[in-house]
Amino acid sequence: MENDILLEADHIQMTFPQKGGELHVLDDISLTLRKKEFVCVIGPSGSGKSTLVRILGGLLEPTGGKLVYPDGKEPEPRAVVFQNSNLLPWLHTVDNVALPLLVHGVPKNQALAEAEKWLDLFGLGGFAGEWPNNLSGGMAQRVAIARALIQKPQLLLMDEPLGALDAMTREQISLELMAFRERIDATVLMVTHSISEALLLSDRILIYSGRPARIIDEMKVPFPRPRKPELRDTLEFINMSKIVRKKIFERESES
Amino acid sequence: MKRSENKLSKAKWIPPLSIFAGLCVWELFVKFSKYPAFILPAPSRIAQRFVSASKAGILWPNVWVTFYEVLLGLLIGCAAALVIGYILAHSPVAEKIVFPYVVVSQAVPLAAIAPLLIIWFGSGIRPKIVICALTVFFPLLINILVGYRELENNLSDLFTSMKAGRWARLKYLEFPGILPVLLGGLRISATLSVIGAVVGELSGADAGLGYLINIARGQYDTALVFVALIMLMIIALAMYGSVIFLEKKMIVWTEERD
Ligand SMILES: Nc1ncnc2c1ncn2[C@@H]1O[C@H](COP(=O)(O)OP(=O)(O)O)[C@@H](O)[C@H]1O
Ligand SMILES: [Mg+2]
Numbered sequence: 148m149e150n151d152i153l154l155e156a157d158h159i160q161m162t163f164p165q166k167g168g169e170l171h172v173l174d175d176i177s178l179t180l181r182k183k184e185f186v187c188v189i190g191p192s193g194s195g196k197s198t199l200v201r202i203l204g205g206l207l208e209p210t211g212g213k214l215v216y217p218d219g220k221e222p223e224p225r226a227v228v229f230q231n232s233n234l235l236p237w238l239h240t241v242d243n244v245a246l247p248l249l250v251h252g253v254p255k256n257q258a259l260a261e262a263e264k265w266l267d268l269f270g271l272g273g274f275a276g277e278w279p280n281n282l283s284g285g286m287a288q289r290v291a292i293a294r295a296l297i298q299k300p301q302l303l304l305m306d307e308p309l310g311a312l313d314a315m316t317r318e319q320i321s322l323e324l325m326a327f328r329e330r331i332d333a334t335v336l337m338v339t340h341s342i343s344e345a346l347l348l349s350d351r352i353l354i355y356s357g358r359p360a361r362i363i364d365e366m367k368v369p370f371p372r373p374r375k376p377e378l379r380d381t382l383e384f385i386n387m388s389k390i391v392r393k394k395i396f397e398r399e400s401e402s
Numbered sequence: 403m404k405r406s407e408n409k410l411s412k413a414k415w416i417p418p419l420s421i422f423a424g425l426c427v428w429e430l431f432v433k434f435s436k437y438p439a440f441i442l443p444a445p446s447r448i449a450q451r452f453v454s455a456s457k458a459g460i461l462w463p464n465v466w467v468t469f470y471e472v473l474l475g476l477l478i479g480c481a482a483a484l485v486i487g488y489i490l491a492h493s494p495v496a497e498k499i500v501f502p503y504v505v506v507s508q509a510v511p512l513a514a515i516a517p518l519l520i521i522w523f524g525s526g527i528r529p530k531i532v533i534c535a536l537t538v539f540f541p542l543l544i545n546i547l548v549g550y551r552e553l554e555n556n557l558s559d560l561f562t563s564m565k566a567g568r569w570a571r572l573k574y575l576e577f578p579g580i581l582p583v584l585l586g587g588l589r590i591s592a593t594l595s596v597i598g599a600v601v602g603e604l605s606g607a608d609a610g611l612g613y614l615i616n617i618a619r620g621q622y623d624t625a626l627v628f629v630a631l632i633m634l635m636i637i638a639l640a641m642y643g644s645v646i647f648l649e650k651k652m653i654v655w656t657e658e659r660d
Contacts, residue, residue, distance in 0.1 A: 201559070204559075204563050205562075206559050206562055206563060224565070226563065226564075227559070227560070229556055229559070229560065231556065233559075235557065235575070236655050236657070236658075237578040237581075237655045238574070238578075247564045249574070250564050250567070250570040251564075251565075278655050278656040280656040280657065281656055298564070
């Protein structure tokens with residue numbers, strides 16, 4: 148029987164040791180990621196969203212609860228796009244994109260050819276030989292996304308990938324991401340602050356409470372795929388945004 | 403006003419001119435003060451002594467001995483610091499065990515242990531190589547550990563998420579990541595190691611520039627002492643210059659913009 152669940156987080160808790168006590172960051176997080184699903188997480192800052200991404204990415208062991216893989220094996224590869232672009236300053240842009248392949252012993256010319264293909268897709272073909280510190284924030288984040296996608300991940304985790312960018316760049320990249328969404332079949336979990344980004348990209352939105360965090364609400368995003376940028380101007384989209392916003396702020400005023 | 407000052411500060415001919423002027427002042431001072439040459443020889447006299455010592459074959463063999471000690475000591479100290487630094491950076495327990503010794507070593511005056519090393523290793527070049535290696539080893543080890551500590555956790559997370567092996571981590575993350583701090587440390591240690599070699603030679607040797615200084619001093623051949631000193635300076639500058647060259651060749655990426 149084909150199982151369509153990729154990963155389940157089962158009552159995950161996370162407590163960090165701290166001077167004079169403990170910092171209880173994740174209270175009780177349970178969630179299910181289905182194969183090829185795009186899920187967005189929205190929540191106040193400091194509520195442990197990055198912590199959750201690190202746990203799901205296998206970078207941090209939770210202090211309570213566990214991750215369950217119904218298929219019996221961990222999703223491989225698992226790519227992470229971090230909150231800052233996290234490019235290696237000593238590698239040219241193209242080598243940064245090729246890094247996941249190089250690290251696993253793919254021959255250099257083959258890895259670089261593949262990386263250039265990805266740079267072209269993001270309109271960065273002309274910047275292959277540039278140092279990361281010479282790239283703008285938007286370019287750097289595109290390179291980081293390309294570096295994640297080149298791994299053909301089964302699970303793609305993105306931690307506010309557009310959070311540090313100006314509104315224009317942000318919108319542009321989110322449209323690019325939407326286009327990619329139709330082409331790759333990774334399961335994606337993305338943390339974001341932007342309701343319209345979440346509605347445009349995701350199949351499901353999880354709403355996070357303040358610290359210690361729980362998932363307080365979950366909404367299906369009903370828009371059919373493939374989606375178009377014009378979707379944002381429709382009445383349904385605007386109404387949906389209102390509903391999500393209301394849910395976030397209702398909860399905040401309650402607590 | 404400001405502009406002309408800027409122009410002057412960029413002029414390449416000022417430093418050599420300054421040295422030349424200094425030498426002239428020295429020459430004239432000796433000429434008019436009439437100090438005997440064994441107290442303060444004039445630059446011209448030192449130059450003559452350089453030529454005669456070269457011809458007599460007492461200069462260059464000693465230069466090479468010291469150079470060889472410094473170079474070998476530097477290489478050994480550097481290699482040891484790299485290997486041990488790698489191990490300590492990857493094993494917090496090992497670091498806890500070794501670190502007190504590193505701290506204590508910083509408080510040991512090298513000149514004071516040179517006689518000990520000569521007791522242990524004889525009066526040949528071996529104790530000098532050991533002193534050079536030690537002079538280089540500890541500061542470099544500290545720099546390597548600092549470099550590792552400054553490597554961003556985020557970057558380490560990236561490699562973990564890619565399931566990168568040890569070798570890939572070393573090649574793409576750790577080595578280039580600590581390289582600036584490493585070479586910065588090497589720049590200082592390279593000149594320090596010359597001091598190490600001379601200290602070793604002064605405490606007992608049968609060759610090297612320190613040995614030459616001892617001999618010349620005994621004969622009141624002060625000009626020869628100066629010749630040896632200048633050769634030592636040249637060795638130190640050559641070491642320093644080589645490290646700068648390595649920095650230019652190896653650190654080619656653009657550092658942080660702001
Ligand atoms: N390794 C850690 N050790 C101690 N505290 C941590 C650690 N990682 C995160 N925290 C703390 O956990 C809280 C949640 O952080 P984070 O997951 O980055 O939140 P968010 O991404 O939602 O803004 C913060 O207060 C942060 O200081
Ligand atoms: Mg965060």
